Amino acid sequence: xxxxxxxxxxKVTEKGKDVELRCDPISGHTALYWYRQSxxxxxxxxxxxxxNSAPDKSGxxxxxxxxxxxxxxxxxxxxxxxxxxxxxxxxxxxIRESGANVLTFGAGSRLTVL
Amino acid sequence: EDQVTQSPEALRLxxxxxxxxxxxxxxxxxxxxxWYRQDPGKGPEFLFTLYSAGEEKEKxxxxxxxxxxxxxxxxxxxxxxxxxxxxxxxxxGSTLGRLYFGRGTxxxxxx
Numbered sequence: 001x002x003x004x005x006x007x008x009x010x011k012v013t014e015k016g017k018d019v020e021l022r023c024d025p026i027s028g029h030t031a032l033y034w035y036r037q038s039x040x041x042x043x044x045x046x047x048x049x050x051x052n053s054a055p056d057k058s059g060x061x062x063x064x065x066x067x068x069x070x071x072x073x074x075x076x077x078x079x080x081x082x083x084x085x086x087x088x089x090x091x092x093x094x095i096r097e098s099g100a101n102v103l104t105f106g107a108g109s110r111l112t113v114l
Numbered sequence: 115e116d117q118v119t120q121s122p123e124a125l126r127l128x129x130x131x132x133x134x135x136x137x138x139x140x141x142x143x144x145x146x147x148x149w150y151r152q153d154p155g156k157g158p159e160f161l162f163t164l165y166s167a168g169e170e171k172e173k174x175x176x177x178x179x180x181x182x183x184x185x186x187x188x189x190x191x192x193x194x195x196x197x198x199x200x201x202x203x204x205x206x207g208s209t210l211g212r213l214y215f216g217r218g219t220x221x222x223x224x225x
Binding site: 004031033035040041042043044045048055056091093095101102103104105106107108 | 118146148150155156157158159160163201203209210211212213214215216217218
């Protein structure tokens with residue numbers, strides 16, 4: 001597609017529920033990144049995919065967080081047993097890795113855990 | 115430990131009043147410094163990449179500069195549509211999109 005697409009744009013859930021956030025990167029972009037933006041904080045790296053593999057998962061805050069990517073395209077970030085501190089905007093970005101090395105971000109998924 | 119610090123946190127300017135935003139960084143082996151603009155409810159939008167001290171880049175009313183310890187984003191004669199949060203980020207390792215972001219400067223330009 002023309003840009004990075006994320007869904008849902010907004011998600012309100014109850015503490016303890018599981019949520020799935022989806023990212024559809026720009027066609028042809030081989031690398032995909034998940035970042036989290038909490039209120040008053042800078043963007044925080046979570047995980048990165050090269051193709052369907054995740055060489056760097058070092059930013060995932062706990063084992064409640066997981067992500068996968070299929071077909072070298074769509075990625076899903078799953079948060080199990082959500083906690084209030086998980087409330088944030090989850091941003092996905094993709095990059096071509098040839099030519100200009102510029103991350104292109106989606107609009108984000110705003111997660112609110114009640 | 116913060117690797118990227120932006121100042122000020124917020125800045126209010128009158129239309130036409132030029133100013134500068136600061137981004138200081140402490141990473142070693144800088145691979146690139148990035149400036150992004152973020153509007154409310156949207157993802158960051160790329161502005162500039164700088165790679166080495168002394169480098170400068172310009173786009174419309176914006177000019178970014180880089181030294182060995184900090185970067186400046188100069189805004190000349192700003193307009194209300196320049197109001198946004200400006201984010202600075204650095205790449206310290208070999209992974210292209212693995213960036214360390216500052217908390218941003220929220221710029222408001224009033225007519």
